[in-house]
Amino acid sequence: MNDRTRFIIIRKPFVEEAEAISALMAINAEKGLVLPRSVDDIRNAIDIFLAAELDGRIVGAVSRYDYGQHLMEIRSLVVADDVGKLGIGTMLLKVLIRNLHHEGANRIFALSYSPYFFRRNGFIEVPRESLPEKIWKDCQFCKDRDNCGETALLYAPEQPVEN
Numbered sequence: 001m002n003d004r005t006r007f008i009i010i011r012k013p014f015v016e017e018a019e020a021i022s023a024l025m026a027i028n029a030e031k032g033l034v035l036p037r038s039v040d041d042i043r044n045a046i047d048i049f050l051a052a053e054l055d056g057r058i059v060g061a062v063s064r065y066d067y068g069q070h071l072m073e074i075r076s077l078v079v080a081d082d083v084g085k086l087g088i089g090t091m092l093l094k095v096l097i098r099n100l101h102h103e104g105a106n107r108i109f110a111l112s113y114s115p116y117f118f119r120r121n122g123f124i125e126v127p128r129e130s131l132p133e134k135i136w137k138d139c140q141f142c143k144d145r146d147n148c149g150e151t152a153l154l155y156a157p158e159q160p161v162e163n
Contacts, residue, residue: 010095013051018043020058028078033113050096052088059083062092072105093121108155115151123153
């Protein structure tokens, strides 16, 4: 079976899959791409995750954080290295954005060390200071707060999201 005939399923993960998601997070956290998330943390927040399944294996995940007032953050977007060129990250992102829009979110943002990926998917760069909710929640406690390498990006609603 070649990559074009494989089926990737984007779905809500089961609690039992928290360990697989945490393992993906750990690999990407070691590379400095995301913050690590414990199995318990993921298990307790499983309802805010989406997972990508390929051939019965969890190969990607993404979560969100609700700041209220229609502001949502896309967080913890990870894809297994061995399937990195199949578009799984883009699939996860688009499904999550579509779900968030259905829930009434009109401001969706991400902080990323990979801004090109988000720009390619309809996000625009914004100053971190334009997201005070994020700064007060997480950034003020971060060890890299004074030397942050992440780029703040906001989803531009005029960019259509493909289904």
